Amino acid sequence: MQEIVQQARSLFRERYSKLPAVYGIAPGRVEVLGNHTDYNGGYVMSAAIDRVTVVAAGKNGLTQCRVFAQQKDAEAQFALDAIQPDPEDRWADYVKGVVVELQKAGVPLEPFDAVITGNVPIGAGVSSSASLEVATAMALLALHEASLPRWEVAKLCRRAENEFVGMPCGILDQFSAVFGERDSILFLDTRTEEQEAIALPADSYGFVLVHSMAQHALVSGDYATRYRECMEAAAWFRQRLGDHVQLLRDVRWEEFARWEAQMPEPLRRRARHVIRENERVLQGREALHRGDVQMLGELMFASHESSRVDYENSTPELDLLVQLAREHGAVGARLTGAGWGGATLHLVEAARMDEYAQQVAEQYTQRTGIQPVVIRCHISQGARALRE
Numbered sequence: 001m002q003e004i005v006q007q008a009r010s011l012f013r014e015r016y017s018k019l020p021a022v023y024g025i026a027p028g029r030v031e032v033l034g035n036h037t038d039y040n041g042g043y044v045m046s047a048a049i050d051r052v053t054v055v056a057a058g059k060n061g062l063t064q065c066r067v068f069a070q071q072k073d074a075e076a077q078f079a080l081d082a083i084q085p086d087p088e089d090r091w092a093d094y095v096k097g098v099v100v101e102l103q104k105a106g107v108p109l110e111p112f113d114a115v116i117t118g119n120v121p122i123g124a125g126v127s128s129s130a131s132l133e134v135a136t137a138m139a140l141l142a143l144h145e146a147s148l149p150r151w152e153v154a155k156l157c158r159r160a161e162n163e164f165v166g167m168p169c170g171i172l173d174q175f176s177a178v179f180g181e182r183d184s185i186l187f188l189d190t191r192t193e194e195q196e197a198i199a200l201p202a203d204s205y206g207f208v209l210v211h212s213m214a215q216h217a218l219v220s221g222d223y224a225t226r227y228r229e230c231m232e233a234a235a236w237f238r239q240r241l242g243d244h245v246q247l248l249r250d251v252r253w254e255e256f257a258r259w260e261a262q263m264p265e266p267l268r269r270r271a272r273h274v275i276r277e278n279e280r281v282l283q284g285r286e287a288l289h290r291g292d293v294q295m296l297g298e299l300m301f302a303s304h305e306s307s308r309v310d311y312e313n314s315t316p317e318l319d320l321l322v323q324l325a326r327e328h329g330a331v332g333a334r335l336t337g338a339g340w341g342g343a344t345l346h347l348v349e350a351a352r353m354d355e356y357a358q359q360v361a362e363q364y365t366q367r368t369g370i371q372p373v374v375i376r377c378h379i380s381q382g383a384r385a386l387r388e
Helices: 002-016 090-104 128-143 150-165 172-179 222-241 253-262 267-290 293-311 316-327 350-368
Strands: 022-033 043-059 065-069 074-078 112-118 184-189 195-199 205-211 332-336 343-349 373-377 384-387
Touching (some): 002 022, 002 043, 002 065, 002 112, 022 128, 022 172, 022 267, 022 332, 043 267, 090 128, 128 150, 128 172, 195 267, 205 350, 293 316, 293 332, 316 350, 343 350
Antiparallel strands (some): 043 184, 065 074, 184 195
């Protein structure tokens, strides 16, 4: 992580001829269980990983903000009183959205320069977008000597993505980036905001992230369609079960089973996935409390199968990676993130991680002709800010 901070420091000095005043740091995350449950009011399990976005920032005394993204090799400029989305620089909308939400929260922002760098894989299903949003918020809060409760930081970053970027995501990604704890898996009830960090036996097991190198683009299209289908499924149950059903979280499995045969497609399959996935998260939490990592792994495999069949957000590449996980003895594996490309998360015995990663990568390349990116994930801490 320190190397990324130094890189941001050097880039900032090179581009703006001075040193930054602060650094905002936020991790990517892996979704352990709880696929598409967060915006349905449900439960999620996740972990922050040791891949981070760093935003170096300093006030500039000008009339406009200047933000440079190293990975895009592009700079966006905007005035604080005239912030608009830019279809040519979509990456900058994540920063702009956070700026807008901080202003709404009463943080008195001044024009600033910022440099963005990091090593969170883009499009891998590990939420590089939330990492950028949270790192931006942490940097700007520190730069202006302001503070907000951690939950408010997570929520305003979600609002930035929902309202400014136009992505109807839930709170999972921002929560994970803010609240991550080293060597612990996070549990969250997205409705009540009950949260818990549960220690994983770090000496015995680890996560391997395998990026399929398949396309992963979410701002429009399939994600928004699934969101709409879930809201329609909840409305369908509301008409039959009563007004207490606001989201699919409110439908018990017994109620779903009673009405399943009458539900139209694809709402039936979407609802079945979400309701069952909520149960899997609760079972996974109990398994971790018992130290039963094998059960957690079986739940991960079941989660992927549900995503493949009922939520239809997998791809042939992701399915192959999960198949290879079974063939090569992973404890569990599933797609992580929204799906439709991106990465799979593999729970593996620590002593086998290097051998396992090599075997899966080689087999995947032989069968697809695609070279995957394989990352051994260490569970890391959440967002923070540093001063120069």
